[in-house]
Amino acid sequence: MTKRTMLMVLGMAGLFSVQLPVLSGLFEKSEYAARRAGLMDKIPDGAAVLLGAMIPPDRSEFYQNNDLMYFCGVEVPNAVLVIDGKSRESTLFFTISDREAEGMGLPPDLVKEPVVHTGLERVQPLDQFAQFLSRLTLETPVLYTMYRPGELIPDNTNETFRSWQSQITMNIWDGRLTRELQFVERLKEKFPYIEVRDCSRLVWDLRKIKSPAEIAVMKEAGRIAVSAHTAVINATRPGIPEHELAAVFEYVCKREGAQELAFNTIIMSGKNHAYGHYHKHDRVLKDGDFLILDAGPDHGYYNIDASTSFPANGTFSSRQKEVYELALLVRKLCQNNYRPGVTLRFIGERVKAELIARGHNPDIAQLSGEIRNGGYNHSVGMATHDVLGTFARQDEILQPGFVFACDIQIIYPEEDLGVRIEDTIAITEDGCINLSAGLPRTVEEVETLMKTDGIIQILKKKGQY
Numbered sequence: 149m150t151k152r153t154m155l156m157v158l159g160m161a162g163l164f165s166v167q168l169p170v171l172s173g174l175f176e177k178s179e180y181a182a183r184r185a186g187l188m189d190k191i192p193d194g195a196a197v198l199l200g201a202m203i204p205p206d207r208s209e210f211y212q213n214n215d216l217m218y219f220c221g222v223e224v225p226n227a228v229l230v231i232d233g234k235s236r237e238s239t240l241f242f243t244i245s246d247r248e249a250e251g252m253g254l255p256p257d258l259v260k261e262p263v264v265h266t267g268l269e270r271v272q273p274l275d276q277f278a279q280f281l282s283r284l285t286l287e288t289p290v291l292y293t294m295y296r297p298g299e300l301i302p303d304n305t306n307e308t309f310r311s312w313q314s315q316i317t318m319n320i321w322d323g324r325l326t327r328e329l330q331f332v333e334r335l336k337e338k339f340p341y342i343e344v345r346d347c348s349r350l351v352w353d354l355r356k357i358k359s360p361a362e363i364a365v366m367k368e369a370g371r372i373a374v375s376a377h378t379a380v381i382n383a384t385r386p387g388i389p390e391h392e393l394a395a396v397f398e399y400v401c402k403r404e405g406a407q408e409l410a411f412n413t414i415i416m417s418g419k420n421h422a423y424g425h426y427h428k429h430d431r432v433l434k435d436g437d438f439l440i441l442d443a444g445p446d447h448g449y450y451n452i453d454a455s456t457s458f459p460a461n462g463t464f465s466s467r468q469k470e471v472y473e474l475a476l477l478v479r480k481l482c483q484n485n486y487r488p489g490v491t492l493r494f495i496g497e498r499v500k501a502e503l504i505a506r507g508h509n510p511d512i513a514q515l516s517g518e519i520r521n522g523g524y525n526h527s528v529g530m531a532t533h534d535v536l537g538t539f540a541r542q543d544e545i546l547q548p549g550f551v552f553a554c555d556i557q558i559i560y561p562e563e564d565l566g567v568r569i570e571d572t573i574a575i576t577e578d579g580c581i582n583l584s585a586g587l588p589r590t591v592e593e594v595e596t597l598m599k600t601d602g603i604i605q606i607l608k609k610k611g612q613y
Contacts, residue, residue: 198229213299363551
């Protein structure tokens with residue numbers, strides 16, 4: 149961050165009334181117990197061993213990996229969770245002192261009364277894990293564990309795995325396995341008389357459908373996303389560097405209670421519309437530029453993915469308006485048809501028919517994928533590109549609790565023009581809800597917002613920029 153950007157961010161604090169961060173998105177003990185019971189139902193012949201995240205070697209902020217967080221909500225580093233499908237009991241292993249816990253901002257009761265605090269059947273010191281596991285393998289013929297990498301806030305398990313495979317495991321000068329696959333090898337070496345199975349998809353299938361409590365946390369994440377997107381649109385003008393807009397987005401997210409950004413803030417303008425996830429923030433905006441802002445917060449380990457598109461000068465040109473309103477129409481048609489019991493193929497066919505009836509060509513290359521998949525791009529949850537389980541895109545029957553990105557993109561790289569209108573959608577019992585509702589979407593809403601001073605303009609007038 150440049151000195152100029154830092155001063156800008158520091159100056160923002162004086163523009164808002166004092167607001168305490170919202171509470172972390174952690175759940176009742178009964179919620180975690182139900183999730184563990186769901187996994188037990190899938191592994192009646194064995195026990196699952198799940199590795200927690202380690203303290204980062206660079207001493208950056210520690211966050212638990214998503215799977216351990218999903219099943220017990222405990223943020224202690226170097227923890228191991230055993231979920232036994234035969235005994236239907238769970239045991240958590242970790243070791244941390246009172247002082248270490250205090251230094252990490254962890255609740256004192258987690259150390260003093262861990263069973264009461266977590267609701268787990270047993271909590272034991274980490275140095276007892278090896279002995280526990282040796283006894284368990286004499287009673288249990290199958291051990292389940294995750295074969296895919298632990299997933300942290302900006303990660304997706306499959307994307308991380310593919311990157312690790314291509315750059316490390318398959319590299320003739322390296323060849324290391326992921327931590328999870330190394331653990332699998334150690335289990336097989338130490339306990340050759342048991343079967344070790346991958347439980348990745350079993351866990352993904354559980355995480356795929358969100359509970360009402362999860363959706364409530366995601367609604368709050370959506371509120372934060374709307375605030376941050378709105379602040380960036382409001383502050384955008386020709387002559388402003390993209391990195392300052394990225395700073396505005398992060399500041400507002402953190403101010404509103406987000407613990408982190410869900411992913412690197414994507415800002416595409418000019419020639420960078422050709423690169424779908426450009427996040428170098430290395431352009432100074434020019435008159436006539438059109439921006440895509442693709443960004444979201446992480447709140448309580450749950451993410452929101454949203455994209456807005458708008459002109460740098462605050463006024464849509466006729467061409468920008470034409471492309472933008474076509475994307476806005478497709479978004480509307482998709483969201484009007486989301487409901488449980490239908491497939492994305494069905495929705496895509498409905499959208500195509502309605503576009504034809506309105507005189508539009510639904511077969512242009514820029515829209516073919518969006519229409520074919522009914523606006524669906526990827527699922528959203530604890531990861532932005534969330535676990536897919538057995539999701540089959542077009543033939544998936546939508547169910548209440550399924551959360552995904554409705555992502556409409558029309559890109560013309562040869563024109564330095566791109567439009568992306570993205571919302572995070574949750575399927576309900578009778579339709580859907582837009583978890584990122586409230587973003588300025590119509591041309592009139594965007595242009596009206598950009599006529600007023602944003603954070604950067606206010607700071608300039610105050611002489612703090």
